[in-house]
Amino acid sequence: MLSGTTAPVSGPRAERTARRGRTHRWAARWSPYAYLAPFFVFFAAFGLFPLLYTGWASLHRVELTAPTDMEWVGLRNYSRLLTDEFFWNALRNTVTIGLMSTVPQLLMALGIAHLLHHRLRGSTFFRVVALTPYATSVAAATLVFVLLFGRDFGLVNWALGLAGADPVDWQNGRWTSQFAVSTIVIWRWTGYNALIYLAALQAVPGELYESAALDGASRWRQFAHVTVPSLRPTILFTCVVSTIGATQLFGEPLLFNGSAGATGGSDHQFQTLGLYLYEQGWVNLHLGRASAIAWAMFLILLLAGAVVALAGAYRRRTG
Amino acid sequence: MRALFRGFRGRALLVAAVVALTAAPAAGCGPGGGDPAGRTVLTVGLFGSFGYEEAGLYDAYTRLHPDVVIKQTSIQRNENYYPQLLTHLVSDSGLADVQAVEAINIAEVTATQADRLEDLGRAPGVRRADFLPWKWRQATTRDGRTVGLGTDIGPQAVCYRKDLFARAGLPTDRDAVGRLWAGDWRRYLGTGKRYRDRAPAGTSFVDSASGVLSAITGGSARRYYDEDGTVVYKSNPAVREAWDIAAAFATEGLTARLQQFTPSWDQAYANGTFATVSCPAWMLGYIEDKAGPAAEDVWDVAAAPRPANWGGSFLVVPKSGRHRAEAARLAAWLTAPAQQARLFERRGSFPSASAAHALPAVAGARHPYFGDAPIGRIFTRAARGVPVTILGPKDLVIAQNLADVGMLQVDQRGRRPEDGWDAAVRTIDNALDL
């Protein structure tokens, strides 16, 4: 799923002088690693080390109150997840909130990018505006939405009341709470994705549209047959990033719960995996169990990625 | 901690080298041990609202000790503060010279972090006799080291709205109100039913069932743990009784179905939609702020059905600090009776130093916002009756899940009390199991 349309740069051009050819080959072989080195040095220290430590901790009984006292328990922290009702509940919620927030978000982002791609008066203004929600921190955004979605004195229920509807107890219903949490996510991230699409739109060669237009393709067909294929790597990118973001969703459901810690509502109705992991690690202080949840999330994502990649390969083969 | 890292030193050095190149501008602004004038800088790390600075205690201390400068850092919410404190403690890094610990976490800190904390029981200027014995014992290890000095405690009263009581045909005088439920939380429930039958429209008797639950459980000696440190909340009749009474408030429709310390709760104060709330001493300031000037002299304070305690804090001195002796001296001074009395006067934090209870600033204190209620007398009496509660390391987890999972389901989602209890027990079992 990740190999796109790569083409080799190091193709042999035999007619060059031998000396230059050797240098070229040497550079071609080693320079990729030079480009990667800065990233991977930091990655080793601040990415890989936590990942491995977490994996190691997940095989132990270990508490935050004494992270060095580790007692080997093998795969017990994983096997118990199979029967952990809270884990499955959190997984279910993560999927439903993920779908409720990601799908509309990306579709709207594509639409907004399309709008912003027009020649506009005040285009800078609209771009800044679109990014405003993203500039708002999770904490600040959630704080506002908690007030807006308040049961007794919230603006949303007040507006519903004007329309003749009964007030909704947003926080207590499974779907209403998940809807409210999704709203926060959608609000914060739609403009951001729109801007990423916009950047990619700018890079689509104009000739493609021109020739499509010459062939008499309608606006919609241009969109479907030129824009979307050109954006495919970017769309893939946003899908991957949003999916990962949705899997790790944490701040919004944590703060949406007000003061009540990481339970994700009295019935855990909006407790996500990220939140459950946080509850196990930082409230219950079980580092080992939290690490196992983290790795389970990691493995689930890998599995999902593999499924998508296989499906893609299958589709390509069957044409 | 250090042992763990022996194998990683090479990598750490490599990282440090790379880092030096990129982060040069960021370096060099770490915390220092002294200020330019050569005075000792003591840092105090707090959560919530201790009010030391506002009550002028730091100024007073630095007048006594001109060689000291005090810097305070604070995180409003203990949910953010406590994980940070623990992470810093277990890595011996990033700690202030003096740190605060909430009462609900003190058993865990005492049980697991005592080796990293100074024994303040032997620090100069600390007089054991000044403190309530149970408060002292809560921060004392089995081998007799006292790692935390008590700041305040949370003896409880019931705060009530005189206007709503009058309209519901109930007495409004605080002594008469106290007599309505004196001695038994079930009489509080009974009063609630009387209120409900003549309740002013749009109001409830009490804010939340969880608040009632916290208040009742704060009054029993044995709560979630027994003397041997075994978790007994499930079989403890006192907890079950508290649960049943609190749940009855929900099933009888006596609550405003709120969750404490949320924006909705704050808004309900401003709109006066409930008539009573169990209030520890430290909550008076909260009510005053949230209910606002319009409700001045509307709220009043009556004695709770039974004496109970909710909350309170401790100060600890980490061993990794640079100025341990000076820090211990500061902690001792801040928790000394005179300073605790001053804090009660200014902020309503009730002294854990029993020697302060007789001081005029405490004993004679009245609160103008609450109809000039003699809060000194009310809370001193409540404090005297508070039983010695046995604390355990996972008190926070148990209390929070009973309230925010179990009781909240009953109160807000209309679950049956047994179902709420089962839900709470399942969550707690999962949380306690390593």
Add this chain to the structure above:
Amino acid sequence: MRQRARAGVLTYAALIVLTVVSLFPLVWTAVAASGSNGRLARTPPPLWFGDDLPENLAAAWTDAAMGTALLNTTIVAGTVAAGTVLFSTLAGFAFAKLRFRFKDLLLLLVVGTMMVPPQLSVVPLFMLVAELSWTDRLQSVVLPALVSGFGVFFMRQYLVTALPTELVEAARVDGASGPRVMWHVVFPAARPAMAVLAMLTFVMSWNDFFWPIIALTQSNPTVQVALTGLGRGYIPDQSVIMAGALLGTLPLLLVFVVFGRRIVGGIMQGAVKG
């Protein structure tokens, strides 16, 4: 490049809706920050500004030591953005246009870094930071943030299509060295994406909360860390907290407005003239 379609009335109408939806919660934050606590509890909820905005902003400013915090956050977010863009462009280019061993595996590893839930990395990271005596120093929040699998992935996906392979090849054939290829071919082609990545990273770093609150204390805070102390010494006042949230967001918007044209200009240039 093709002349893009001129916007019609419907486009503007849709963009105005977008503007309202995007700005409303923020404007309402200001509304909430402009009155007392009690005002928020009214029915109907307040829809217009009260009188206390300057007062609440001032309270939040002094209470949260915003001066130091803003300076620190600017340093942190600026360094993180610059470093991330540089590293990501280098690595993204290699992944997009060069051939080397273990490429797919390494790319998978990069994407894998994004999948590690940040809540958990905090414990091992803090041990590392403590070991290096970086607690409360800005590098403790700068350096871990430079590992952006997101950035590498983002640049890679952009450069796959935006940078014609022939361009790189031609430069190589003309004997340009690696750094020269980077400077004269890759960076110009990558500029729009670099601008976007810089902006996104800057904002992300600015608002990062979970790790900084563990690594830093309020003696040397970033904005988000400073805001956790709001209400210190008083009862947490919703209006002041809202004012603080506003203070934390406004500088960012100011940066957008001031540099917006330039950032957007970077996007507009679309270096690839196919």
